[in-house]
Structure formats: C-alpha cells, structure tokens
Amino acid sequence: MRIAVINPNSTRAMTETIALAARRAAAPSTTIIACQNDDGPASIEGHVDGALAVPGLLRAIAAAEDDGADAFIIACFDDTGLDAARSLATGPVIGIGEAAAHMASLVARRFAVITTLSCSVPILADNLARNGLAALCCGVRASELPVLALEADPEAAGRRISEEITRAIDEDGAEAIVLGCAGMADFAAELAERHGLPVIEGVAAAIKLAEAAVSLGLRTSKLGGYAPARPKPGGFLRAAGPFVP
Amino acid sequence: MRIAVINPNSTRAMTETIALAARRAAAPSTTIIACQNDDGPASIEGHVDGALAVPGLLRAIAAAEDDGADAFIIACFDDTGLDAARSLATGPVIGIGEAAAHMASLVARRFAVITTLSCSVPILADNLARNGLAALCCGVRASELPVLALEADPEAAGRRISEEITRAIDEDGAEAIVLGCAGMADFAAELAERHGLPVIEGVAAAIKLAEAAVSLGLRTSKLGGYAPARPKPGGFLRAAGPFVP
Amino acid sequence: MRIAVINPNSTRAMTETIALAARRAAAPSTTIIACQNDDGPASIEGHVDGALAVPGLLRAIAAAEDDGADAFIIACFDDTGLDAARSLATGPVIGIGEAAAHMASLVARRFAVITTLSCSVPILADNLARNGLAALCCGVRASELPVLALEADPEAAGRRISEEITRAIDEDGAEAIVLGCAGMADFAAELAERHGLPVIEGVAAAIKLAEAAVSLGLRTSKLGGYAPARPKPGGFLRAAGPFVP
Amino acid sequence: MRIAVINPNSTRAMTETIALAARRAAAPSTTIIACQNDDGPASIEGHVDGALAVPGLLRAIAAAEDDGADAFIIACFDDTGLDAARSLATGPVIGIGEAAAHMASLVARRFAVITTLSCSVPILADNLARNGLAALCCGVRASELPVLALEADPEAAGRRISEEITRAIDEDGAEAIVLGCAGMADFAAELAERHGLPVIEGVAAAIKLAEAAVSLGLRTSKLGGYAPARPKPGGFLRAAGPFVP
Amino acid sequence: MRIAVINPNSTRAMTETIALAARRAAAPSTTIIACQNDDGPASIEGHVDGALAVPGLLRAIAAAEDDGADAFIIACFDDTGLDAARSLATGPVIGIGEAAAHMASLVARRFAVITTLSCSVPILADNLARNGLAALCCGVRASELPVLALEADPEAAGRRISEEITRAIDEDGAEAIVLGCAGMADFAAELAERHGLPVIEGVAAAIKLAEAAVSLGLRTSKLGGYAPARPKPGGFLRAAGPFVP
C-alpha cells in the first residue's frame, strides 16, 4: 500500500520530520511517499496561510494519485483543505488533526488538545465542532510555543507542554491528550509516562487510519458534499475521479 | 463608502449580474467596486472550485483594500474563503450566504434555503451550523437547477423554485425563504408575492450588512481566529493590516 | 424611512439617551421616532419588569406603525417582547441585543457580552441560545455595575468594564465585545481603542439592521410563529397586519 | 397543600374544564384553587395573546400566594409567562407544557407533541429547546383542530388526533404522546388504549409535579435568572418574595 | 400504591438509609418496598460496578413487579441500568439522578451537581446530556468525599460540600444544587438554609416523581427503545410485560 503524506507548507525540515514520523508509524508493507507543497507558504499559521497552501496541496494529491498512491495524509494539524482534497481524490484523505481526535475518542471519554499558539485555537475548535468530536473535547489549549521553539529548546518546550497537560487534567478533566502540532511528536511517549495518560500525535494516528481505510477497501464517497468537480477553465483540469468501490 | 464586491469566479456575465444587484441594493452614497477573480475557475461548484478560487479572491481583496475599499463582499453563496479573507482584510468581510441567513433570522423564526444543485447542500448546511444560524434553518433544498438553466429558461426555473418553496412551507414549516444562488435574485420579488412570505437574496443582503458594519465603524477583529498572517515566502507578501478601531 | 425606537421602560432620561444614540447611527434619510412606554416600569431588571413592559410596548409599536413607521427597535438589551412584537407588526422588528450579536458575528469568530448585573446573565444567555448565536459567544459577563452607576461615575464605570473586557480576552478568548446595556454606548469607541478589538453597542447596531431590512423590502413573516393574532376581547383589538411583500 | 391553577385567559368554560382536570388529578389532601385572568384575552393563540395575558397572570399569582397558595400552575400549553412567574413567586411555578414533557421523558425515550394549530408549533418547539427536552422530542405536530372544534365535534376531533398519533409513531418513531392542549385531556385514556402507548395531558402532569415540589419543600430559587424584581413605579408594587428554604 | 426502591448494591446500611429517605418522602398512602441487590457489588463506583449490578437489579425489579409494585426507583445516582429496567418493567422506572435533575429544572434556570469522587463526573455528565437536562446544568463538581467519609465525619463532610456549593454559585452561576449521592441527603435542609437556594436530594425526588407517574396512570412505553425483550436462553426468562394503558 502506498500512502502519500503531504506537508502543505514548503519547509523541507518539516517535511523530513513528518516523513520520519510517518515511516515510524507505518506497517512494513506500507510505502510512505512524503512530499511537500513547494508552492505553499513556509509555514501554516492561520487561515491565510492555509488558504494559500490548498491549490498546491491539491496538485500534490492529484500527482500522487496519478502515481498510484492509495491514500493521502494532510500533514497539518489544521486539516488544511480537507474537504477539497476529498472532493478531488478517489482514495481516502485523512487530516492529522481529525485522526488524532478519532483515536483519542477510542481510549478516553474526554480529551484535551495542546497546540502551539493561541491563534490556532479557534481553527481547531471549529474543526472539532464540524466533525462532531467537540462532544468529547474538554479544551483546546495553547502552549504559546512557536513551532521553532520546539526544536530550539526541546527541554524547555517539553516542560511548557507538560505544565499545560497538568492544567488540562486538573481544570478540564482531560483523560487523554492530543498534541496539536506535528513538531511535538517526539514528546509523546515521555509525556504519556510522566502524566499517566494516553498522549496522541497526529501523523502516526493518520497513517494508521489511512492504512485501516485502504485495507477496508474504502474510498471517498462521490455523492453529496464530495461530488467531483467538473474540469473547467481556471479550475482543476484533471477530472476528479469517480467513486470506485 | 466604497464596497468591493468580488465575484470569486472568472465569468464576466456573472460579475455583471452581481454588480447590478449590488448597485440596486446600495445606498446612493455607496460606491460599488465590482471585480472578479480572473485566476479563478469559471464557476464554483463544490469544494475544489472553491479552494482554487481563494488565492485570487484574497489578492482581489488586498488590491481593493489598497485602493481604499471600506468593506468586502464575497459574492458566492458558499461564502468561499470567508475566514481567510477576514484574516487578511482590515475592513469587514461579508459572505452573501451568511448575509441572507442573518437577514432571514430577523423577519422569521424558521427559514429554508433553496439552492441550485444537491452537491451544494452539505456545504451550505455546514456553513449554517458553523455560524449558529442552523438553529433557525428548517431545511436546505436543492432545486436541481444548474446556474445556466436559470438564465436559459427563466420561466421554467421560476416554476421549479416556486414548487420547492411550496414544499419548504408545507413540509419544513418555512416562514421565510433564502435564495441560495445569486442567479436567482430576479425571482425574489415575484416569489415573495406569490407565496406571501419574505424571500431573501444574498447579494443585496450583504451590501446592506456591509454598509451597516462600515457605518458603525466596525472592522474585523485581529485577535484569535482572524489574527493577521505574517508575510512569508510562499505566503502573502503584503502584511495583513492591524486592527484599526 | 421612519424607524420607531421604543424604550420599553418609562424613564425619560433613558429614552433621550437612546434617541441620541439612534439618531447618531441613522442615515441622513432616516427619521428616528423615539418613544417610550409610559405604562411600563421605570427600568427593566429581570423577567417581571420585562413582562410588565410588553403590553405598553406593543401598543407603542401599533401606534407607530399606524403613524407610518417602517421598522421598530426594541431598545432593551433583553430584547423584551420581541416575538410578540414580530407577531403584531407588519414591518421588521429588531431587538438591540440580537442586533449587537449579529454584527459581532460578522467581524469576529468569538465574542463576549459584558452586561450590568448578574441577574441579566441567564436572560442574555437564553436569548443567544434561542437565536443560534450562542455558538459564537464565549461568555456573558456581569460588570455588577447598576445602570445608574454608569451615569453617576462614568470614569469608574469605564474602568470596571475595561477590567471585564481584559478577562473576556484572556480567559474566554473573546475577539470582539458586545456591550450589554444601552447605557454603556458612550464607552464603546474608547474601549475599542484601548483593547484593540471591535466593541459593539446595540442601539446603533439595531438602527443599521433596521435600515438594512427596510431597504431590502423585508417585512416580518406572517407564517408559523409570527402568525398575526386575531382581534379578541382582552386581546389586541387592532388586527395585526397581513404580510405585505 | 394549596395549589393555584391559573387559566391565563378569560374564558370561564376553559377555567372550569381546567379546574375539573386539576381536581381529578390532585391528591385528596390537595386543595385546588382555580382562577382565571379576567384581564387576559379570551384565548391564547400565539405570542401577542400570550404577552397580553402575562400581567394579569402575575397579579393572579401574587394574589394566590398572598392567600396562602403553596404552588402555581400556568394552565396554558405555551407555558405563558413562566419565567416572570418564577421571578415573582416564592413557591414553585409549573407550566403544563413543560410538565407533560418532563413526565413523558420518564416513560419513553422519544415523545411527540400533538397540538392544535400550526401557529403553535414554533412556540412549543422553542420551549422544548429551552428546557432541554427537545433532545427527547421527535416532533411537534399540528392537528389543525382549533380549540373550539374539540368541543363541537369530539368524535371527529378524536379521529383527527388519532390519525396524527399514527403518523407520529410511524414517521417520527414516537414512543409516547404529549397532548398539546388542555382541551384534549378527555381523549387521553382512549388514545392510550387504542395506540398502546402512554398519552400525557399537561394539567394533570403539572398538578402532580407541583405536589411533588411542595412535598419536597422546594421553592423557586432567587439567585440568577429568577432574582426577584425590585418594586418600582410601573413595575410590580408588591415585592417578590425572598427565597425561603 | 406500592413503590419498590432498589439499592443496586449489596450493602445493608445503605439500603436502610435509602429506605428511610424514601419513607420520609412518601405520601401516607404509599407503601415503600425497599430491597437490595444481594448479587451486586458492595458499592457502585464507576462503570464496572454499575454493569455488574444490573442483572441482579433487573431480577429485583421483576420480583417486585410480580409482587405488585406499581413503580420502581433505582437508588443510585448513576441511574444504573435505567434503560434495561424500563425495557423490563411495565410500571414506571425512575433513577434518582434524573429525578433530582428534573425537579431542579422546575425551580431554577441553572443547577449544579455536587457528587462524591471525580470518577463519577463523566458518568453524571453523560447522563445529563442523554436526557437533555445538560442544557440547564452549569457544572458537575466532585467534593472528593468518598461515601464512607460522609458518615465517618459528617461535620467535616458538610463543610466540604458547602465549600463546593459556594464555588458552584460563584464560578458557575448555580441557582440550585443537586446532591449527587444518596449519602448526602441529610445535609440538604441545612445547606439550603445556609446558601439560600434549593438543594435537591435524589431519593426523595424520585419517590415523588414515581408517585406522580403512578397517579397519572403512566406506564413505560413498549414501543421503540423500551420494547420488551423476548424470553430466550441466557436472557430473561420472564417475558417483559406488554404496555398496559
């Protein structure tokens, strides 16, 4: 099985980190095709960056599907362009944000999300409301750690995230933690041990859900909201695929 | 006051129809600057077209704001790119879909939306859920009339919409009707008279709400979800404006 | 266009303050007819005062409509008697509470309401839930400033409101503020500047929405919930108007 | 124990019917004090009638409490003036609409409401949403029987209600039926037998809930939303009572 | 009328406490049949204990119904096995948790629940969401008092509960308190007086609701969710009763 993992931004270091996490999570028989959106912004912080990333993201997905990819991961916790990607692709498309939330809901009754900056909080909260999992989310908390700080001083970053987890448990009743940034993946195991609760990282969760969907023979529905766009001037010139059961 | 009305697609005839509706609705002291997204798809049908339209839409908004526009209308009933546009602009940004729903909620306790094709139903339903007005919406119905059919045989189109309004009243308890496509604007008055209930068209509604917001001195918040994006490679090179009270 | 602004209570000073705010917000071509409910309580604090105010409020609306008013503003943040007024009037009826919330939802993703006393909090929260905008409201906060304190010591009052705005931003993630009392109108501009976010006052918001509705030719639906009451002994002897498209 | 049952309208025949139903339901040790609102409209159909009924209803409640009533029933299925009555009274106040819904939720997972005219549907639906029981209500259906038709031709009326119950079971999955009009009370037993499901009438349900509340020593909270109004000119001159545990 | 009050656990002292509270609340003409589930766990703390208690609880209900009981109280605040009990019994079945919440919603607009340990919070919150009354619940708070502590040092326990009530009023806007454990019943009156708001205990509330339901001739619906199970090997060998109107 071939899973395309698309970093919607153009920063190579992030693509490599994401690819590493994806390969670590993938089954031996899964081939990870990691790519990035060279036309996208250097990072995705907020709605404008997200919107600018989508056309390149869609092109990357179309190219990957033409190359035989069976499923697609959007490797940004905002689940950037998820609806459009589902309308375009024949195979399943999974966002890392929704993937982490789905997995959390299988091992806890209430989970909290710890993200980087507070500007992401409304985006993540809206996404959770939209896919229904807000019913199990007891809080989206910002660590106020910018992505770069995660790499620059991992020890301090780990402490900051850990503090926020303590608050999520004490103040919100969190029973599991979703790490709301791919850059936090390396902290997951240690935080789970320190706090004694499941800590879930999105890239790995998405890989496993994509493998699950492909194994089940599932493909994206082409009825209703994800009906394929017709090719048109200024639109997508490659016709979106039909539903293939 | 200068209001920029942006047609997110590249079809000139639609831009002209929208501009006409906007000018008809505008106050004498309002200048309507109608433009279109020449880089966008010929029409917006579903998520892929919508996503491809957003970068050009954002550039059009930035250009209009640089030219002194005070507010911005996104003239597609899907409210394409609304969050990104709000993160970019300093002035208020109004989508014609949300505008019609807000106005309907002022004159009726339950309203129905009549749109063109059924592929739009989930998009409109999601938008209403997201802005809370789903609480007052008793149904989103597809007339299964493609946009072009509205112009090709207006009489037949009017009959089709009228039939669906009858159903919305009888089956859903609709007390007002929102016409879910700019191309239906010319039917509004006759349908209101025939059915004896308010019939609301989005372009005009959006113009009046934009005038209201500008008159009140309101500008888009720059805290939280609409925090301005930082200029970055591959991102928006023009800095989004700060909040100007 | 003639807009009747009805103060549901009998205190002349409030009527004058409201009239002033209404005239300041109105377009040059709008005539503001400010009146008060001489049969109502001296102020509206809670459900009992509200209920006692409604019959006089309805008579004032009927009289204003007979005199040619095109739209009606209920100038109490509780939106006192809104459903009954809509059932009675032919023209649109706007409450200042809902008006402020609708406008806030156009310029921010999450807004907080700052009201006077905590006894109003459940009433405002129920109103927001009822019109769907609770989905965007991150908190209704009481300043514990009685209405009279606003006029007696405006400087102290402004400080108190400002403190509560700081909390709404920090603790609730508020991106815009709705001032939940007509008496707070004069603080709006300064608070917006100090806190760097939109601050919305209800009387002005309602005037602009009423102008918008009248310009669009909208009148209150007479189907379903707002069906006109039949004249009857002990009821309203003037027949409620039919729907006039 | 003394329970005041207030008919919010001024029609003596209805008051007598309600009193009869109340006495039939009451425990032997309960004294029913039935009264009517002579200042109210002849019947309550929609929001305007409801609003005009409230001041007289409040005076009736205050008088009954001064005379030693321990609890108060608002005998209109719209729960007319319920919040104001709770703010005024010291004892518990129960609306017959909410009472029937609470009892239905104890014997079925989904219940439907069958009311008289379709103009009542939005009012009842809003009430259910407000008290949370909309979560268990699978439909509010209008029989389109005016109140008078219930008495004029009871056989035909019974058939009409029965037809609507069949639809509620078949189309909505109703497991119990709430009769949405005091005038339907006499049909309850026969309909329960014919359709083989619980059929609940509001006056009797409210009497039992009022007896329950008084037996438990419960009185209306005076914190928050039901804080007592201060006596004021044009307001209620009798001070609302404090909370008496 | 005969009401069976079933303690789902096997601890005799609790059964006696519950029986005492039930008899204190019951009308003179009501016979309380208190029993316990000798096959159940010694106490119910969490989902496992609850699940293990249900078969014995169901047998106790079946035996009580065979012995002529008219209604059934499940005397655990978790409403253990409520759906199964309703599917089994012909008469009404009331859980003490839902009973307290229903009664609270009749005397306050927002209520808080104070329970024993934090492990119960998600169970109670889920129950409230399921029966719709979460709409009126402003918080479920744990006192962190184990059941035994309530009896071991009642004075200290009362202080602890009182502190949590103060927080519920100040931080959550609680207008009434539901005591989320049968062992807290004896504190109710004093806490109501000290804090000046209604304090509701579940056993008594359930007795009054059961009396109300039986007086109204209500029995559990046998349509839909509570359809009787067919007798089967390994299932319940006594057929669940049909609906008897």
Next chain:
Amino acid sequence: MRIAVINPNSTRAMTETIALAARRAAAPSTTIIACQNDDGPASIEGHVDGALAVPGLLRAIAAAEDDGADAFIIACFDDTGLDAARSLATGPVIGIGEAAAHMASLVARRFAVITTLSCSVPILADNLARNGLAALCCGVRASELPVLALEADPEAAGRRISEEITRAIDEDGAEAIVLGCAGMADFAAELAERHGLPVIEGVAAAIKLAEAAVSLGLRTSKLGGYAPARPKPGGFLRAAGPFVP
C-alpha cells in the same frame, strides 16, 4: 498482535461468522482470538439482553487480557458494555458500532445507518449522540429484517437493504452507508458497487481500528470516567489494570 473479538451473545454460529469477518480483515501479523459469552443471551435485542450480556462479556475480556490479548472488540453493533469494558481493560476496547461510524466519517460528510429492527434505532441513535458522530449521521433506518432472515433468504434480504439504501440516499442525503448488523457483512461489497458509495461493516472496521490503536501504543486512559474499579465483594475480584503507557 493479539486481538480478542468477543461475541457478547452465546450463539456459536454468530461467533463463527464474526471470527471469519475478523480474520478476513486482520493483518497477517494479527492473531484473532474469537470467543463468545457463554453466559449471555442467545442474541442481543434491546437493552435487557444487552445488560445481561455484560458481566460475561467483562469476564471474557479479563480472561483474554490475562491471556495476553492486546486489544478487544465488542462484536455487537449496540457497543454493549463499552464503558464498563474500557474501565476494566488496560488495552484499547473498540465497539463495532462506533468503529463503523468513525470510518464512515473519514470518507463521507453524511452517513446513514441501516439496521435490522426498529427497536434498535433509539439505541444506535443514542450511541451516535454520545460519541459525537450523530453530527454526521443523517439517519438510522430499520430494514425490519430480523437477524435470522439475513441467513434464511439472503437474496430477499439484500433487496430489502438495497431499497433502504436508496431511500437513505434520496431522502436523507446519505453519502455512505454503515451496515448496522454483523450479519449484513457479506452484502457490503455488492451494495457498494450497486449504489456507488462506501458501505462499511463494523467487525472489519473495528479490527483495523484496534490494530491502529495497538500499533500506536495506545491503551485505555485510567483517569476520569474509565478509572479502574476497586476489587470488592460482589464486584470484580480481579483488579482492573493501571494505565500502562
């Protein structure tokens, strides 16, 4: 990896069907340990059967965990005893009902569930509401096919399910179908092809989600709602495991 698949009922034929479906779905490296609850009812139809099945189900899960199982599938579409099982087990526990809904939400915006008998509809609807996925479910439909009919006349059963899928698409806007009974698994592929949309079966979905959870190192949280029960007389004598990160 070892996954225990527990049929909560005692019918061997069903256990074998479930085991077959599980083995077909499992990865080569996964060992499926299928077992059944010999103490349970012959089938699970409604709440009583469900409740009686849980103690044996829990014992089966405990035994399987002692034998080294890494994850647990509850192979009944009602997700019987899911909360209790999660409180007991250290490894992840997945119900086949929730599993199918989670997978459906990854490939469609709206899904419908087609179940056997209408008595299951409220149970499934409540489960979806509880885990948040009701937000994406456009209907739970009963085929009125008893489980045995599926095996007795598969051709007729397939036609009946197919008819209901057509209605779900036409009337509810379904974009994917969840088959709400393990006995329907064999129809999935043909129905997907005939109707051109994803058709999801629960046993396979649960296997893939369990494999995903185990691969990710996830175990059930032991904070809050799933805190382990303490061993006690009449309770579970084996201590529930602690959280093992």
